[in-house]
Each structure stands twice: as C-alpha cells, then as structure tokens.
Amino acid sequence: MASTGDAFLDEQIALVGADRGRLMDVLRAVQTRYGHVSDASASAIAAGLGMHVGDVIDALSFYAFFSRVPAGRFQIRLSRTPISRIHGADAVAHAFCQALGIAMGETSPDGLVTLNWTSDIGMADQEPAALVDDVVVTALTPEVVPAILAALRAAIDASTGIPSPGNRVPLPHARVHPNVIQAGPLLSRAARRGDGIRAALLLPPEQVVARIAAARLRGRGGAGFPTALKWRLCRNGPDGERHIICNADEGEPGTFKDRVLLSDFADLVFDGMTIAGYALGAPSGVMYLRAEYAWMLPALHDVLAARRRLGLLGGAICGHDAFGFEIRIQSGAGAYICGEESALIESLEGKRGAPRDRPPFPTEHGYRDRPTAVNNVETLACVARIMENGPETFAALGTRESTGTKLMSLSGDCPHPGLYEVPFGITLNGLLDLAGAPDAGFVQVGGPSGRSVAPKDFGRRLAYEDLSTGGSIMIFGPDRDVLDIVLQFAEFFADESCGWCTPCRVGTALLRDQMAHVAAGRATLRDIGALESLAGTVARTSRCGLGQTAPNPILSTMRDFPERYEARLHAADFVSKIDLVAAQRESAALQGRHPVEELF
Amino acid sequence: MPLGTLQFTIDGITVQTQEGQSLIAACDAAGLYIPRLCYHPDLRPAGNCRVCTCRIDGHQAAACVTPVRDGMVVENDTPQLNADRLALIEMMFVEGNHPCPYCVASGDCELQALGYRLGMTAPVYPFFWPRHEIDASHPDIFLDRERCIACSRCIEASRMPDGKSVFSYEGRGIAMHLHVDGWGGLGATQMAAIDKAAHVCPVACIVIRRDGYRIPNGQRRFDKTPIGTDIEARRKAPPS
C-alpha cells in the first residue's frame, strides 16, 4: 500500500484494510484528530483507499459532523427542537454566544470553541442539551455555561495548545438520566445475558423465524413491517453471504428509546442481533450508531468485550460449534436520513446517505449487494425477549395487529417526561394521563414526519392499525404557538433533505420559506392555498419517506387547527414577499446614490 | 405470448413488452410518451427529477426506475400528475438561474421544452438566486452550475461509458451541487469534449465551446416540434 505521507492517515487506512467501503471510519478518525478534514487529507485518503477525490468529497460534504475547514478545538452542538426551545435552549445559546463573543455558527476568536445548532440529539426528556464533541451535557441553563467553558479552557494543555490526550474533559452537567418512568416486560427483568440466544440455538434457524412469526412481531421503527417476513425474504434472497444490520440511527426528533436500550439494555440488543444472525445464517452483524450517540461507544465496546469472554460473541457461541457471530459498530456522522434503511446501507458502504430506489429491496440486494435485514434496536430487543419467554407471552399483550408492548418517548409540556413502556392499543388519552398531562393542546405523534393530533382525537389508539409511531410523543400545552412549531419542523426537513430528488431538495426549502411567511403573518389566503398545493406535490412525488412525510406537519395542522392559520392570515389579497423599502435602499447603496429619506 | 413477454396498460392502452424493461423504456418503444427529465436512454436511471412520476397500481412511482410487471395498471396523462410535473419543472427553474431568452441552449433545452409542453408561463415560486462561478478552466467546455438541475446524467456518463468519474455531488439538501473531481476545475481533469458526459446535459450547464450558435435560434430541436413528439411518432408510424 502506498504511503500518503501522513503517518496517522496511513495507520487509519491500514486499520480498515484500505477498504473504500470503510471511508466513514477514516473520515471520522481524521475529523477527530485534526478537527476537520482538509482538502489535502481528502486527496490523501482518496489515494490511500484507491478512489476519486470527488467521491471522498461527495461523502465528506454530506454529513453534518464532518467539517472541511478548521474549526475550534471543541465543537459545541446545541440541540434545536421545539422541545429544547420550550425548555430554554434559546437562552442557553445566547449565554454561549455572549460568553464567547460570537454568533451561532462561528468559532471563538481564541479558537477554543465552534458553536452550532444541531438537530435533535436524543435528549428530549432532559433538554436543553448539547454535544461537546462526544460528551453530552443535559438540563442546561444559562448559569452553567461559564462553568462548561472554564472546564474546556482548563483541559487545554498550555504547552501544546490542544486538549490533553487520553482522558475526556470532565464537564458539569455531563450526565444522562435513563428516565424510565414505566417499565414493562421488555425493560424490567434483568435477564441473564444470552438466554434468548441459548433458546434459539436449541432450534433449527427456520424454527426461530417461525417463533418470531408466531409472536407477530412488527418493526418498531414506525413502519411496522413484519419482522419474520423481512427475515424470510432475506433468507430466500440470492445464495451466499447475508447481513444483519441493527439500525441505531435513532434520529426522529423526540425519540430516545434506543438511547435507553443501548445504555441500559445493550446485552438484550446484542442478543437480538445474534439471534437474527443465527436465523439468517449471517456470520456477522453491524450496528449503525448515530454520531449523536458516540458517547456510548466505549461502554458498548465494553459490553462486546464481556460478551466475547462469556462465549456470546466470536466462534462457537454458547458452545454451539457450528455458529459463530461477530458484531461491529459503525458510527454515523450526523444525517437524519441515514435512519432510512437504504440510506443507512449507502452510508455503511462509505457513501453519501442517499436512499436507493426500490425495487430491489435490501432483503435481496442490500449491504455490499448481498441480502440484508435491517432491524430497529427495539425490534431486536423484542426478538431476544420472544426467544426467552416464548411467542405466546409476547403476543398476549397489545392488539391483534400490534402485539407486545411499545416504548414511548414522552417529552414537552408534561410533569414526567421520560420513557414509558405501554401495551400497544393504549389511547393517547391513557398515555397523557400516565404522564400527568391530560390537558395538552396538541400532541405530535411520531415526530415531525408523523402527525399532529388535536384534543378531539386523543381517544385514538397507538397501534399500527390506528396511530402508527416509532414512539416519539411530543406534548404541547394549549398556549403553544402551533404555527411556530410547524415552522421548526419545516426547517428540520429542509436541513435534513439529502438533496437527491427535486421535490424534496427544492420543495422542503420552499415549504420552509412559505411557512415562515405564514407564521410571520405575511401570507394571504391565496398563499395558504399555494402552500397546500406545494405540500401535496412534495408528498406525492418525493423519492423516499423523508420527502413524502415532510409536508405532514403542515397538512395535518391545516386540517386540525384551521383557526390558527386563519388568525394569522393577512387580510389583503396579495402581499409582496419583498421588502420594497429595503430593496430600494440596497439598490441606492449599490449605485452610490443617496436616497431621499422622506420617500421611505 | 412468448416466454418473458408480459403486458400492462397505461391510460387504458395495452402494451406488450419484455420482462426486465423499465416502464419508461417500454412506453418509449411503444410510442407512448411519459414526461421525464433526468432519464437518458443510454444511462443507468437515477430517478431524481421525479417528472416521470405515474400512478402505478394506485401508488405514485417514478417510471424510469420501475420495472414492468405483468398486469400493472398505469396512469400517466392525468391532470393531477401533469400538475405535479409542472410544479417540479417550476422548482428546477427557481432553484437555478435560467435566463432563457439569451441562453445558448434555448430551443435545444429539455427543461425549457418541458416547461412549454406542460404549459408553464412564469414560475409561481420565489427564486433562490444561487451564485456559482463559471468554470472556464477547460479549453473546450464551459461549466455553468447556475443552470444545473442535478439530474446526475453527467455523473453517470462519466462513470460508466467514459470510465473517468469527473463529476460527483457536494453538500446536501438545497445546497447540493455538482462537484468536479480534484481541485483545479474541469481543465485539470481528464474530461474531453468528445466524452459522453459532455453531451448528455439536458440544460446549458455543460456547454461545448465554439459550438453554441452553429444552429440558429428558431431552427433547433424543440423550436420545431415539442419535446416527446419523436417518441409519439413511433406510435403513429405504421408497423414495419
């Protein structure tokens, strides 16, 4: 292998065996080490992995957590969601800006910190929260800001000017509470590691699939595809190698269930992956972990090491000579779209996370073109429980179409935000009562891509046959500004659109801009009509779920809260979206004329 | 029916075709035009403009990336689909800068021609007014990214037929734009004016120098017949 002239890079490239499919690992390592990936590094990486620079740039420029220009020694990323803002994220941001003498998006003059907003980081139950590099700080107030910055300054080694290597900077408020408010069969019992695997290994693989089918388990990410069917399709795919992938890219704003499963029940999830590996005949599995959860990596690697010692990982698992299984954890780099399974696979292959067209489905042509089953973290935890306790026990809870329990992440205007394990079929009212928020003004079910639910519909059931959800439940009090929240969701989709297809790339930006006019009271009745029609086009023609669901918040609130829109309408038939006075000033300035002020 | 043959209907017309075809290719062969922009018959379809969206068995899907299935029922020429297509075309206009009256591609531009065919007057959406430098580093080719509609034809052509990988994307969302491999602009790549990638651009983003006005305005491809008529002519022609 040719040397790139950079020993650190050479080492990283050797670590991945110069496999271009592992580009993400190399980019992450360089980003962490140098704080950015320079054009020179990109050229060297391209040479080392035997690819075109353009392809490195293609991937590198896609992910929010990579930067191509030098940044501060620490990256502070404040979570910006309707929930974080309810709890005072704006004041915290202001305190950071004041203390550092910069605006959001800038680097402090001393080069200490680059400050940015970021999409939801999975802490909706303890906002305002932020990532300081890979460390999470939660429940922030403007008052803790000076202490955080002081700790960062203290961590800089005076002689080298860089943070002392090896140890993580101890930061105030660097704590994550699991916040399990109500546990059920999935979360409660501290099971012995590997029980599910041992039960599975007593059966032939197809019997394992049959048990999952008997439990009628459906995917917990929100779409609800039957897990056993996915496995069967994958088993029936072309002969040869198969892959099992655990989707731990929990990016739907408002959800944090996977965070809890991975921090407190990681063994259960790894059990599930291993069982899936056995059922599918896959010798290894990959967990794709979102960058926002990189703080869990050391603990997860510890769990994997312990499992190896216990014979639950590696060759001859549980003494079963014919079955070996390996698990690798792949970190993402900040892209919501990678939660979509085909985009996740692209990212795993070292490319930008653009979803693929289907057919072919990943179960036929997935990771490295092989049959692949992508399963949600919670789904795999359920798999382990089904093997431990039997499908009947599992299916005894829930409804006909939606068996078992579901983890619900509750946040927002309620006294007890946190994780609730409830049987499928519970009404929204029932859930709000548990959380102590019976008088909510509206509830966003399933995150921005889900739908808003007005009080008249609080009797609806949370289940695949009614309100289907991955478990994000954002509660908003009656006085919250619905239109402003919808605008924030529109901004989220415009930020997270991958850009591949026209309706979503252009459409989400247009929806954001038009919604801003509506929220600011600048829109007429005609503008609202145009917004609705644009939303329809984006929903109907977008290539993947992101674009197809991006208009949901706008369309569902138009339906449920027409009075809020009416109250904000501009009475005129036409309102110019251009500020004429400002435009004239600009043109006068450009031409070097002095405007006659009275005219303005 | 011979083995591998199948049939489907589109707007009530029955079409017989071979297994393994995409819906758009099967319809092209049958002389039935589905509006499209990013699709190019010589290249692997990218499915990114979504103009070819049809209703297929009750669901929306892009015809260029949908394989034909026996018995599939397709709706193509409906007011709703054409309205969505027009909206997509308008999005492409406002996303870039398109001064048609003095553009070198006018009359030969697929975007402009589709705008005419679908009845566009003026875009209803606000313009984004993007700013990109013109890449004039190549002796024979101009690259004017303000016209780019991100159809990825050039990326694909440069990869597959040319084997050069001159183009890729950079960034994401509305900020996504065409990237030229390396750091010295198009002139520093292996791109040549005879490459496939230099001749697939549907708009005036990739322009061959000193070639622009060989055919005068008013006598170009779409000045004479609307886009799609060549395909529709196949249906009207007597079977050979």
Ligand code: SF4
């Ligand atoms: S819908 Fe959005 S996220 Fe999905 S492919 Fe299109 S641009 Fe990308």
Ligand code: SF4
């Ligand atoms: S590229 Fe086409 S649409 Fe754009 S200005 Fe030129 S002729 Fe008009």
Ligand code: SF4
């Ligand atoms: S330069 Fe032309 S061919 Fe290439 S993506 Fe842009 S519009 Fe398509």
Ligand code: FES
């Ligand atoms: S022609 Fe089918 S998506 Fe562009």
